[in-house]
Amino acid sequence: MKPLATLVEAAIPLIVIIAFFLIWELATIIFQIPQFLLPAPSAIFAVIVKSFWPIMGHAWQTMFTTSIGFLIAVAFGLFGGVVLGSSRTLYKAFYPLLIGFNSIPKVAVVPVLVIWFGIGTVPAIISAFLISFFPIVVNVATGIATLEPELKDVLLALGAKRRDIMLKVGIPRSMPYFFASLKVAITLAFVGAIISETVAANSGIGYLMVSAASRFDVPLVFAGLLVTSVMGVGMYAVAAVIEQRTVGWAMRGTAAQP
Amino acid sequence: MQPFVDFKNVSLRYGGVEKGLLALSDINLQVKEGEFVAIVGPSGCGKSTFLKATSGLWPVTSGEIVVNNAKVKGPVNCVGMAFQNPTLLPWRNTLDNVMLPLEVVKPQRYNWRQKRSEYVQAAKTLLDMVSLAGSEDKFPWELSGGMQQRVSICRSLIHDPKLLMLDEPFGALDMFTREDLWTALQDIWLKKRPTIILVTHDIREAVYLADRVIIMAAKPGRIVSEQTITFTRPRPLTLTFDSEFGEIFSSIRAKITEVSR
Numbered sequence: 325m326k327p328l329a330t331l332v333e334a335a336i337p338l339i340v341i342i343a344f345f346l347i348w349e350l351a352t353i354i355f356q357i358p359q360f361l362l363p364a365p366s367a368i369f370a371v372i373v374k375s376f377w378p379i380m381g382h383a384w385q386t387m388f389t390t391s392i393g394f395l396i397a398v399a400f401g402l403f404g405g406v407v408l409g410s411s412r413t414l415y416k417a418f419y420p421l422l423i424g425f426n427s428i429p430k431v432a433v434v435p436v437l438v439i440w441f442g443i444g445t446v447p448a449i450i451s452a453f454l455i456s457f458f459p460i461v462v463n464v465a466t467g468i469a470t471l472e473p474e475l476k477d478v479l480l481a482l483g484a485k486r487r488d489i490m491l492k493v494g495i496p497r498s499m500p501y502f503f504a505s506l507k508v509a510i511t512l513a514f515v516g517a518i519i520s521e522t523v524a525a526n527s528g529i530g531y532l533m534v535s536a537a538s539r540f541d542v543p544l545v546f547a548g549l550l551v552t553s554v555m556g557v558g559m560y561a562v563a564a565v566i567e568q569r570t571v572g573w574a575m576r577g578t579a580a581q582p
Numbered sequence: 583m584q585p586f587v588d589f590k591n592v593s594l595r596y597g598g599v600e601k602g603l604l605a606l607s608d609i610n611l612q613v614k615e616g617e618f619v620a621i622v623g624p625s626g627c628g629k630s631t632f633l634k635a636t637s638g639l640w641p642v643t644s645g646e647i648v649v650n651n652a653k654v655k656g657p658v659n660c661v662g663m664a665f666q667n668p669t670l671l672p673w674r675n676t677l678d679n680v681m682l683p684l685e686v687v688k689p690q691r692y693n694w695r696q697k698r699s700e701y702v703q704a705a706k707t708l709l710d711m712v713s714l715a716g717s718e719d720k721f722p723w724e725l726s727g728g729m730q731q732r733v734s735i736c737r738s739l740i741h742d743p744k745l746l747m748l749d750e751p752f753g754a755l756d757m758f759t760r761e762d763l764w765t766a767l768q769d770i771w772l773k774k775r776p777t778i779i780l781v782t783h784d785i786r787e788a789v790y791l792a793d794r795v796i797i798m799a800a801k802p803g804r805i806v807s808e809q810t811i812t813f814t815r816p817r818p819l820t821l822t823f824d825s826e827f828g829e830i831f832s833s834i835r836a837k838i839t840e841v842s843r
């Protein structure tokens with residue numbers, strides 16, 4: 325009985341997605357919604373099949389800029405989080421600045437990036453980085469800063485230096501926070517890259533959608549949206565698997581059960 | 583003989599030299615090497631602060647503390663500590679949790695890799711003494727609260743500290759587990775003879791375990807009285823039903839009630 329139950333559990337999300345598209349399809353038929361307002365899923369899939377390779381080319385470009393921006397964000401985010409988390413003073417000093425940066429709508433930054441770097445790949449990478457950096461820093465810093473004071477006392481009374489505490493406890497302890505933030509950050513990185521592409525690029529999914537919209541090719545716009553969300557889900561899944569493998573101990577309630 | 587822990591006119595004020603809270607006021611106390619001292623007193627009287635001052639985790643405002651012939655200036659470096667909550671590392675199993683101090687404390691931090699098998703043996707012996715043999719590979723979430731607390735106590739002992747400081751280590755446990763751990767702690771103390779300072783709310787625990795019970799009062803935190811306990815060791819648990827035990831218990835209790843008002 326058990327394997328069947330898990331199979332059903334695994335299939336449920338798929339069923340929900342299929343149901344979602346079916347209802348959508350039916351709705352467009354029943355209410356006779358015109359193609360240029362809300363294309364039916366069948367029309368969207370048809371477009372994807374028809375223009376498969378061009379769409380893939382744009383998807384690849386977006387995937388590329390997103391991944392690079394995301395990886396830079398991971399590197400800087402980890403580093404920044406460890407630095408900020410290890411010192412109360414630095415944490416307090418930099419937090420308002422970080423919040424300030426994060427409150428700037430990234431769309432507003434893109435024109436500045438265009439002035440600095442021209443149009444194309446670089447501004448997309450940078451906006452992907454800018455938008456996904458913040459949750460990583462904050463999560464890692466929080467994970468380290470919320471170390472139990474008693475545990476710190478135990479280690480200090482053993483003669484531990486700040487570095488020991490960081491390596492033995494602080495950083496391992498922040499890993500669940502880090503991986504949790506990756507799942508958020510990767511989807512945000514897509515948002516960043518695509519925002520930039522809609523404003524300043526001649527390739528990428530964002531560019532594809534804007535140019536399709538200007539031709540009123542609404543099914544193609546939706547094809548872009550669909551491809552984006554598939555990429556987002558895929559990257560999220562990768563992050564989730566890595567999380568499960570590395571910090572399963574933090575999810576003992578669900579994962580450690582036989 | 584030089585006392586192992588020596589408080590000379592120690593005062594400790596949290597925040598602000600003048601207006602801060604006087605958590606320790608003019609404390610004078612000597613603890614001999616290998617002595618088992620318990621500190622009791624009403625909540626907020628400065629017991630935990632006393633431990634923090636002893637281990638150098640919080641600087642004193644005036645006076646001087648000497649531990650093991652050295653004046654305490656910063657965190658001392660070899661003390662074992664355990665608290666009311668076990669604070670185990672969830673990503674380490676029991677054995678690795680117990681062995682954590684060896685990776686930090688001198689001189690073991692330089693050789694814990696080479697001598698690992700030796701230290702594993704020491705850890706297993708300790709776990710055995712608190713009836714945790716066989717739980718080496720379990721992770722903290724697989725252990726009950728009482729078992730976690732025992733692991734935490736083993737962790738405080740693994741590097742054979744000369745000074746062991748326990749802050750209500752049995753406070754969150756049920757009576758039966760607690761009494762089990764009393765006997766286990768007494769056995770360990772008899773075997774290794776560390777100097778122990780035990781902070782507790784439980785007067786029975788203090789009288790049963792300690793050579794000397796220090797009674798503190800709050801506002802300002804100070805020592806009001808002390809009681810030497812001379813029952814022979816090892817003390818059986820039935821001692822707690824003894825009439826002499828009861829008298830000591832009552833007199834300490836009366837004193838705490840008196841100073842709490």
Ligand SMILES: Nc1ncnc2c1ncn2[C@@H]1O[C@H](COP(=O)(O)OP(=O)(O)OP(=O)(O)O)[C@@H](O)[C@H]1O
Nearest residue numbers: 596597603605624625626627628629630631632803
């Ligand atoms: N870090 C701190 N900053 C300021 N005041 C503190 C700090 N730690 C403790 N205090 C104050 O010092 C006094 C003594 O605290 P302490 O923790 O030593 O009491 P305690 O005897 O251990 O109490 P309990 O039995 O409840 O654990 C209390 O009034 C407390 O509010």
Ligand SMILES: [Mg+2]
Nearest residue numbers: 629630631749
């Ligand atoms: Mg306390």
